Each structure stands twice: as C-alpha cells, then as structure tokens.
Amino acid sequence: MTRGDDDAFVSRAGRKLAAALDAFGLDVAGAICADFGCNVGGFTDCLLRRRAARVYAVDTGYGALAWTLRTSDRVVVMERTNALHCPVPEPVDLVTIDVGWTPQSRIVPAAMRWLKPAGGGRIVSLLKPHYELGREAGARPHR
Numbered sequence: 001m002t003r004g005d006d007d008a009f010v011s012r013a014g015r016k017l018a019a020a021l022d023a024f025g026l027d028v029a030g031a032i033c034a035d036f037g038c039n040v041g042g043f044t045d046c047l048l049r050r051r052a053a054r055v056y057a058v059d060t061g062y063g064a065l066a067w068t069l070r071t072s073d074r075v076v077v078m079e080r081t082n083a084l085h086c087p088v089p090e091p092v093d094l095v096t097i098d099v100g101w102t103p104q105s106r107i108v109p110a111a112m113r114w115l116k117p118a119g120g121g122r123i124v125s126l127l128k129p130h131y132e133l134g135r136e137a138g139a140r141p142h143r
Contacts, residue, residue, distance in 0.1 A: 009049075010066040013042025013098055013126075020124050021050065028052045032092045034114050036083040036107060037099035041069040047096070048074055056092070058083045084110045091116040097125035 009015060021028065029051040035043045038057035045066070047055050054074050057065055062079035069075050076089065083099070084106060095111040104125060115121030 009042050009045045010069065011040040011042035011045075013039070014046040014049075015042075016098075016126060017043045017046040017096060017124065018050075021046070024122075024124065026094070026122060026124070028094055031094055032090065033094045033096065034058060034083075034092045034111070036095060036097045036111060039064050039098070041066045043096045043098055044069050044075060047094075048072065052094075056089060058086070083107065088114050091121070093121050095121070095123045097123065100128065 009018075020026075027050075028047055031047075031052050032054050033047050033052045034056040035041075035047065036058050038044050038059045039061065041057060041064075044055045044057045045068075048069070052074070054076065056076045056078055057069065058078040058081050059065070060080065060082050065075075065077060065079070070077055078086070084102065092114050093116060095114050097107055097111060099107055104127065108123060108125065111123045111125075115123070
C-alpha cells in the first residue's frame with residue numbers, strides 16, 4: 001500500500017479482509033454488515049468498496065475512524081461501544097472481527113447475536129493467537 005494508490009484502503013486491515021472475502025467467496029454487495037473493532041476502519045473501508053449497503057462500525061475506542069468513513073451515509077459509527085454487551089441495532093448479513101484482548105470464545109457468540117436468524121449470516125474474524133493463549137500464558141482478556 002502506497003500513498004497515491006487509488007486502491008489503497010485506509011489501513012492494511014482492508015487488504016486482510018479483501019483476501020479473506022476472496023478466499024471464502026463472499027460477496028457483500030448490498031449486505032448489512034457490522035465491523036467489530038473497527039479502529040481506523042480498514043475492514044469498514046473494504047466492505048464499502050465492495051458495495052455493502054451499510055456498516056455498523058463498532059469499537060470501544062473513539063476518534064480513530066477515518067474521516068471519510070465517519071462521514072459516509074453508509075456507516076453507522078458506534079464508538080465507545082463494547083460489542084460484547086451492546087444491543088443489536090438490526091440483524092446483519094456479515095460480522096467482521098478484528099479485536100484485541102478479547103478471545104474468540106467471547107467475541108464470536110456476541111457476533112452471532114447480530115446475525116440474521118436461521119443461518120442467514122456469516123462471521124469473518126481475524127485470529128490473533130497471542131490473545132487466545134489465556135491467563136496461564138499471561139494474557140489478560142477483556143471482561
């Protein structure tokens with residue numbers, strides 16, 4: 001990714017999600033999506049570029065989401081929001097996950113609450129092994 005590259009996402013995370021969507025054969029055109037751990041918005045950017053209808057950009061932090069995404073009418077900014085505990089605004093077709101300090105065993109069930117019923121949705125999660133090690137290895141996951 002270089003400056004001036006028209007195809008560059010707002011962060012490298014966009015490339016990671018693009019590769020996963022291609023590998024899994026997922027078409028998000030017209031989809032309602034949620035991006036857990038959106039941060040700057042690499043995943044959100046990728047989803048928008050692939051014509052998602054709407055993206056709920058969820059993060060416990062605030063102020064990091066790129067201005068171009070923050071001001072998009074297709075992005076619902078949910079800063080200072082913990083995906084583990086927040087109410088679901090509407091059922092979604094796809095949840096993308098890129099979170100730190102929260103193990104998959106906690107975030108995936110939270111993501112499942114957001115999915116359309118009867119198997120109508122998908123989850124794509126970036127796995128970070130160092131956050132999956134648990135307390136015995138010195139990790140301290142979110143509560």
